[in-house]
Amino acid sequence: MNNTNQNKLRNIEESSQEFSNWYFSNAIKEIIFTMTGMEVAEEKATEETIKDLKEQISGIIMLIGNKRIMISLGMSTYTAKNLVASMTGLESGSLTKEDLVDGAAELANIVAGKIKAKFSVNGERYDILLPYTITGDDHSIIHKNKSAVLIRLYHTENIAVIAKVFFL
Amino acid sequence: MDYKAKILSVDDSSIIRKIVRNSVEVLNYSLLEASSGEEALSILVKEHASIKLILLDWNMPGMNGLELLKIIKKNILYKNIPVMMVTTEGEKGNIVKAVQAGVVNYLLKPFTSEELTKKVMQCIGRV
Numbered sequence: 001m002n003n004t005n006q007n008k009l010r011n012i013e014e015s016s017q018e019f020s021n022w023y024f025s026n027a028i029k030e031i032i033f034t035m036t037g038m039e040v041a042e043e044k045a046t047e048e049t050i051k052d053l054k055e056q057i058s059g060i061i062m063l064i065g066n067k068r069i070m071i072s073l074g075m076s077t078y079t080a081k082n083l084v085a086s087m088t089g090l091e092s093g094s095l096t097k098e099d100l101v102d103g104a105a106e107l108a109n110i111v112a113g114k115i116k117a118k119f120s121v122n123g124e125r126y127d128i129l130l131p132y133t134i135t136g137d138d139h140s141i142i143h144k145n146k147s148a149v150l151i152r153l154y155h156t157e158n159i160a161v162i163a164k165v166f167f168l
Numbered sequence: 169m170d171y172k173a174k175i176l177s178v179d180d181s182s183i184i185r186k187i188v189r190n191s192v193e194v195l196n197y198s199l200l201e202a203s204s205g206e207e208a209l210s211i212l213v214k215e216h217a218s219i220k221l222i223l224l225d226w227n228m229p230g231m232n233g234l235e236l237l238k239i240i241k242k243n244i245l246y247k248n249i250p251v252m253m254v255t256t257e258g259e260k261g262n263i264v265k266a267v268q269a270g271v272v273n274y275l276l277k278p279f280t281s282e283e284l285t286k287k288v289m290q291c292i293g294r295v
Contacts (some may be wrong), residue, residue, distance in 0.1 A: 034278035088186045089281075099183060106181040109227070110277045113256020117276075120259040128256070130180075130229055 027114040028073075028154055028163055031107065036086035040154040040161070050153060050162050056080075058134045058141060059104030061112040065119065065126030068168040072141055073108050079159040080104055097135075105131040111163075141166075174218045175288070176200045178208040178236065179225040179254065184277070188223060188254070191284045197221075205231030209239065216245050221291050224271075226255035226262070234262075234269060241270040250291045254279070 032040050055074035063069040075083070077100065084103035085092035109131040116126045134141065141164070148164035155161070175197045177188045185201045192199045200215060202208035205228060212219070222240065226233035233253060240246045252273040253266050263274055275287050 031278045034280055084183060087183060089190055090186065099186075102181055103183045106183050109181070110256050113258055113277060116256075117258030120261075125259075128227060130227060 027111055027118070028152070028161070031110050031114065032083070032154065032161070035107070035110070036083055038083075038086060038156050038159065040156050040159070043153045043155070045151045045153040045162065047148075047151065050151065053153075053160055053162060054137070055139060055162060056135060056137055057100055057104045058139065059106070059108035059131055060134060060141070061105075061108040061131040062129045062168075063112055063116060063119075063126040064129065066124050069115075069126075070166040070168055071108060071111055071115075072162075072164045072166075073104060073111065074141075074162040074164070075104065075160065079161060082158045083107070083161075101133045101135060105133045172196070172198045173220045174198050174200050174215060175221045175223065176202065176208060176211060176215070176219050177223045177254075178202045178205065178228075178233070179223070180204060180228040181225070184225070184254070187281065188284065191281050191288065194285060195288060204228055205233070205236035205239075208236060212240070212243075212246055216249065219249050221288065222249055222251045223254045223288075224251055226253060226257040226266075233257075234266060237266065237269045237271065252287060252291050254284070 029040055029042060032038055054076040056077045057080045058072045058074040060072045080100040080103060081092040081095055084095055084099055087103060112128045116128055119126050146166050146168055148166050150165040152163045153160060154163060175192045177185045177199055179185050180203050189199045200211050202211055224233045224237060237251055240251060250272045252275060253271050254275045256277045258276050266274060273287050273291050275284060
């Protein structure tokens with residue numbers, strides 16, 4: 001590996017460490033708790049350990065600044081119903097597919113906002129693009145040859161959210 | 169005819185508008201909803217006289233919240249309607265920009281319904 005690639009790898013490793021130390025340990029747990037009242041447990045995960053979990057709805061957002069960061073929050077329809085019902089106070093049976101899609105996107109948007117604010121304290125400026133959603137049974141997100149540098153599972157008895165970070 | 173005072177929520181997220189609706193209705197206001205700045209301006213043309221507060225997101229497709237805020241504050245019919253930002257935009261420099269453009273309050277997402285209710289009451293002078 002040449003020096004340039006070694007530096008790139010070191011930067012990604014340092015950035016991953018930064019995320020794991022604060023962003024993913026606090027931001028997502030805090031957001032889910034504030035919006036739904038649910039206290040989630042967090043686990044480190046890999047593509048292998050989450051392969052049996054259904055990802056039917058993914059809220060996705062990108063931050064553009066010193067780094068280009070993509071964050072996805074993947075979940076089953078069942079999890080999305082429980083999350084959105086808790087966020088809105090509506091019966092889960094009354095929620096439409098649009099509600100679930102919008103809820104996943106908005107959660108990703110709020111996560112990005114937290115991360116942007118955290119970066120700005122360190123003098124790093126980021127722009128947040130509008131969130132979007134991918135739906136479909138067992139879909140996967142692949143950005144060229146970039147795999148997720150961080151994967152975390154946030155769960156209670158009723159929900160399981162797979163959070164992934166990609167440095168593009 | 170409905171003479172209940174109104175609050176206008178401008179947010180491209182329907183889920184956020186539903187959360188806002190719950191809090192606003194508890195306070196006995198009715199909610200008008202706009203999913204974009206452009207839609208908000210159409211509503212303001214017809215309803216400005218009965219709107220007591222505008223809750224405004226920042227990042228939206230098309231016109232963003234700050235752009236809409238500046239238009240509202242330049243319009244003689246709308247400029248006295250208080251505006252509160254309800255947004256993920258927590259960068260200090262941008263909060264200052266919003267305050268300079270005329271927002272009376274600022275609520276960062278995520279928020280609890282209690283936080284939203286309290287801020288709305290502050291904006292409409294009920295606390």
